[in-house]
Amino acid sequence: MTVLVFLDPAHDDGRLVDATQPQLLATDLGATRGDGIFESMLAVDGTPRKEQAHLDRLASSAAALDLTVPGADAWSRAIRTGLGAFAEAEPDRTHAVVKLVATRGVEGAGQATAWVQVAPVPAATLAQREAGLKVLFLERGYDSTVAQRAPWLLMGAKTLSYAVNMAAIRYAKAQGADDVIFTSSDGKVLEGPTSTVLLAYDRDGRRTLLTPQLESGILAGTSQSALFVAAKEQGWELGYGPLEPHHLLEADAVWLISSIRLLAPVLSLDGQELRTSAALTAELTGLVERFV
Amino acid sequence: MTVLVFLDPAHDDGRLVDATQPQLLATDLGATRGDGIFESMLAVDGTPRKEQAHLDRLASSAAALDLTVPGADAWSRAIRTGLGAFAEAEPDRTHAVVKLVATRGVEGAGQATAWVQVAPVPAATLAQREAGLKVLFLERGYDSTVAQRAPWLLMGAKTLSYAVNMAAIRYAKAQGADDVIFTSSDGKVLEGPTSTVLLAYDRDGRRTLLTPQLESGILAGTSQSALFVAAKEQGWELGYGPLEPHHLLEADAVWLISSIRLLAPVLSLDGQELRTSAALTAELTGLVERFV
Numbered sequence: 001m002t003v004l005v006f007l008d009p010a011h012d013d014g015r016l017v018d019a020t021q022p023q024l025l026a027t028d029l030g031a032t033r034g035d036g037i038f039e040s041m042l043a044v045d046g047t048p049r050k051e052q053a054h055l056d057r058l059a060s061s062a063a064a065l066d067l068t069v070p071g072a073d074a075w076s077r078a079i080r081t082g083l084g085a086f087a088e089a090e091p092d093r094t095h096a097v098v099k100l101v102a103t104r105g106v107e108g109a110g111q112a113t114a115w116v117q118v119a120p121v122p123a124a125t126l127a128q129r130e131a132g133l134k135v136l137f138l139e140r141g142y143d144s145t146v147a148q149r150a151p152w153l154l155m156g157a158k159t160l161s162y163a164v165n166m167a168a169i170r171y172a173k174a175q176g177a178d179d180v181i182f183t184s185s186d187g188k189v190l191e192g193p194t195s196t197v198l199l200a201y202d203r204d205g206r207r208t209l210l211t212p213q214l215e216s217g218i219l220a221g222t223s224q225s226a227l228f229v230a231a232k233e234q235g236w237e238l239g240y241g242p243l244e245p246h247h248l249l250e251a252d253a254v255w256l257i258s259s260i261r262l263l264a265p266v267l268s269l270d271g272q273e274l275r276t277s278a279a280l281t282a283e284l285t286g287l288v289e290r291f292v
Numbered sequence: 293m294t295v296l297v298f299l300d301p302a303h304d305d306g307r308l309v310d311a312t313q314p315q316l317l318a319t320d321l322g323a324t325r326g327d328g329i330f331e332s333m334l335a336v337d338g339t340p341r342k343e344q345a346h347l348d349r350l351a352s353s354a355a356a357l358d359l360t361v362p363g364a365d366a367w368s369r370a371i372r373t374g375l376g377a378f379a380e381a382e383p384d385r386t387h388a389v390v391k392l393v394a395t396r397g398v399e400g401a402g403q404a405t406a407w408v409q410v411a412p413v414p415a416a417t418l419a420q421r422e423a424g425l426k427v428l429f430l431e432r433g434y435d436s437t438v439a440q441r442a443p444w445l446l447m448g449a450k451t452l453s454y455a456v457n458m459a460a461i462r463y464a465k466a467q468g469a470d471d472v473i474f475t476s477s478d479g480k481v482l483e484g485p486t487s488t489v490l491l492a493y494d495r496d497g498r499r500t501l502l503t504p505q506l507e508s509g510i511l512a513g514t515s516q517s518a519l520f521v522a523a524k525e526q527g528w529e530l531g532y533g534p535l536e537p538h539h540l541l542e543a544d545a546v547w548l549i550s551s552i553r554l555l556a557p558v559l560s561l562d563g564q565e566l567r568t569s570a571a572l573t574a575e576l577t578g579l580v581e582r583f584v
Contacts, residue, residue, distance in 0.1 A: 004318050024316040024323055026296055026407055031316055032393060034326025034453040065455065066462055101324060104458075115318055139442050141434040143477060150431050152463040153456055161326040161453030163357065164445055166396075170358055171444040185435060185477070 001089050005082040007070045007114040014078030014116065016085055028113055030103025034161035036112075037061040037069070039100040041222075041259050043118070046083050048098050049291045050259065051076065053222040057158065058100055060220075064157035069102040069112050082118040095121045097260050103160065125261045132265040132276065133178040133256060137245060138168050140182035140190055144242065147217030155217035165193035179256060181248075181269070188216055189243040195256035196221030197243070198263070200280050202252045206237060209284075210251075213241035223257045223288065230287040245269070253277040255284075262288050293381050297374040299362045299406040306370030306408065308377055320405055322395025326453035328404075329353040329361070331392040333514075333551050335410070338375050340390050341583045342551065343368065345514040349450065350392055352512075356449035361394040361404050374410040387413045389552050395452065417553045424557040424568065425470040425548060429537060430460050432474035432482055436534065439509030447509035457485035471548060473540075473561070480508055481535040487548035488513030489535070490555070492572050494544045498529060501576075502543075505533035515549045515580065522579040537561070545569040547576075554580050 004023060005014035017023055029035040039054040039061075048054075055072045062069045079098055086096050102114040147155035154161075168180045181197055182190040189197055189212050196218070201208045209231050211224050228238050248254050252275050254266040263285050265276050296315060297306035309315055321327040331346040331353075340346075347364045354361045371390055378388055394406040439447035446453075460472045473489055474482040481489055481504050488510070493500045501523050503516050520530050540546050544567050546558040555577050557568050 002319060019318060022314040022316055023318045024314055024320070026311065026315045026393075026409065027294060028316070028323070029458075031320070031323045031395070032330065032391075032452065033458055034451075034455050035458050036455075038324065065459060099324075101318075103323070117318065138444055139438065141438045141442055141445050143433075146431065146433045146477070150433055152430055152460040153433050154459050159326075159453075159455040160324065161455035163326050163328075163451040163453035166321075166325055166327050167357060167446050168444040185438070 003082045003085045003089065003118040005078045005116045007074050007078050007116070012077060014081045016081060019117070024113065025106055027106050028103055029105060029107055030101070030113060030160055034159065034163070035065070036101060036103030036160040037065060037067065037158055038102070038160060039158060041098045042121070043083055043096045043098050045094055046087050048079055048083070050222050050226055051079070053225065054100070057220060057222060058102070061157040061159065062102065064151070064154050065159065067102065067104055067112060070114050075100060075116070078116045082116045086118040090120065093120055097121055101160070121260060128178060129261050129264045132267040134176070134268045135179050135181055135256070135266050136172045136175060136177045137183050137270055138171065138180050140184060142184055142217060143186045144184040144188040144190070144216035148215060156219060158219055168193050183245065184216060187244055188212065188241065189245060189248060190216055191218040192256045195258035195261070196224040197248070198224055198227070198255045198257045199248055199251035200253045200277070202277070202280065207235070208237040208239055210239040210243060210247070211241065212243050216241065221257060223259050223262065223291070226291050227257065227284065227288055230290070231284065234287070249274065251275065253280045255281070257288070295374045295377045295381065295410040297370045297408045299366050299370050299408070304369060306373045308373060311409070316405065317398055319398050320395055321397060321399055322393070322405060322452055326451065326455070327357070328393060328395030328452040329357060329359065329450055330394070330452060331450060333390045334413070335375055335388045335390050337386055338379050340371055340375070342514050342518055343371070345518065346392070349512060349514060350394070353449040353451065354394065356443070356446050357451065359394065359396055359404060362406050367392060367408070370408045374408045378410040382412065385412055389413055393452070413552060420470060421553050421556045424559040426468070426560045427471050427473055427548070427558050428464045428467060428469045429475050429562055430463065430472045432476060434476055434509060435478045436476040436480040436482070436508035440507060448511060450511055460485050475537065476508060479536055480504065480533065481537060481540060482508055483510040484548045484550070487550035487553070488516040489540070490516055490519070490547045490549045491540055491543035492545045492569070494569070494572065499527070500529040500531055502531040502535060502539070503533065504535050508533065513549060515551050515554070515583070518583050519549065519576065519580055522582070523576065526579070541566065543567065545572045547573070549580070
């Protein structure tokens with residue numbers, strides 16, 4: 001089942017509501033303009049992972065949209081309320097998706113609508129993690145420097161306006177692929193529609209993890225960031241783009257990493273098979289599963 | 293007041309609901325992903341203007357998003373229900389905003405959520421039409437050819453993912469301006485966040501109306517299109533871009549045209565005053581007000 005908790009000044013720990021009943025006004029700018037922000041995090045045994053990183057990114061997205069949202073404490077309390085209700089309803093599930101959403105609220109009201117949703121991890125997500133991904137490169141239309149000169153494009157913010165991300169995934173599926181890596185108009189590798197790109201080189205005893213540079217207008221990946229910290233402690237070298245498609249084709253392994261699907265191996269790019277490494281995937285997944 | 297009518301197979305003329313009560317599930321992909329489409333049209337004395345053009349564009353947006361939405365007849369009946377209820381509630385208002393919204397519905401349900409909203413025309417909209425607009429050029433980040441090679445960017449579709457459009461208007465207001473004209477990364481004039489760009493040259497007895505070329509990835513303007521038909525009958529010559537900023541600076545008048553605000557004169561661009569023409573504005577507004 002899905003659990004919903006609205007953040008509400010009259011309810012310190014959030015207001016638990018029935019997710020099967022309508023809870024949003026049709027005039028909410030989240031629904032009519034995609035004007036809002038979100039985060040998705042994994043909870044294991046009732047505890048959210050990387051909670052502070054997600055709350056920090058939510059605050060950063062809110063700032064980019066000039067949106068006043070509840071503070072981290074209010075979110076944390078609502079998350080606990082949601083996870084408690086979820087554990088009661090689904091005692092056998094160890095994992096849950098915790099989604100935080102804040103919209104600009106009803107036009108003119110000047111008050112964000114904010115809620116926490118707790119739901120099971122979709123089976124399709126787990127299946128993709130196990131099976132790996134066929135991926136298409138698709139152009140994102142932007143050049144890799146636009147984010148720095150055009151803040152109104154909200155490039156580093158995780159907004160509710162995800163229609164293009166969803167359309168890109170539909171386009172990939174219609175071509176028989178599973179997911180997408182966006183490229184910039186100047187030929188740089190950017191990110192997946194809902195994930196961060198990660199690649200590994202394992203050469204002459206040197207092991208390097210690479211990800212595209214943040215300045216190219218991509219979302220700061222909370223999982224990539226935590227994995228880099230953990231991998232560095234294990235002796236990995238780290239690198240931040242700029243990356244071009246050939247870097248992925250030459251790598252010893254490529255993954256898409258995100259908070260729910262975690263580390264999913266990329267099997268092919270535009271139909272061209274990639275090198276994969278079960279050993280590297282297992283080693284890095286071991287680090288990812290220790291995130292707190 | 294705001295009137296809401298949900299399209300519902302069990303209700304031929306739509307299902308009238310209370311707009312002050314929650315009507316949407318928090319799990320609707322319209323609210324969580326901006327995954328849906330909309331149209332806004334003006335109704336005068338209970339009759340929507342350019343209804344067929346809006347329904348045609350809605351169908352075109354739905355196709356771009358691979359979204360199955362109710363047919364034109366169902367929308368028309370719901371619009372009539374909404375306008376009837378609005379006329380009863382607000383007998384003194386001659387004008388109303390009729391908004392059509394269709395989302396992808398709840399994840400996995402495979403059933404669009406669709407509704408019609410009827411509300412008064414905001415006073416601020418009328419004030420802008422009268423006063424004219426200070427406008428900023430802002431980069432949209434895309435080049436003017438991307439729409440033709442990257443359908444997943446949904447460039448010609450009117451989606452619910454309007455966070456960037458809203459952010460651009462906020463950015464303009466923070467700079468003391470009223471509205472925005474987007475430019476492409478290759479220097480072409482595109483469109484406003486919620487309007488079409490229109491300019492007039494009146495030279496040596498030749499009167500020409502110009503608008504940016506549709507192929508540059510802009511939304512097909514229903515008002516611009518209807519105005520072009522009407523103006524041609526009045527002897528105007530017509531032109532379709534490509535346009536660059538200097539064309540606007542050299543024009544005899546520039547407007548942003550849209551279905552609710554209608555023809556709003558642009559007074560300045562990036563702080564540089566433009567030529568305006570009360571006579572041309574009056575003449576073209578006369579044509580716009582005769583749209584059916």
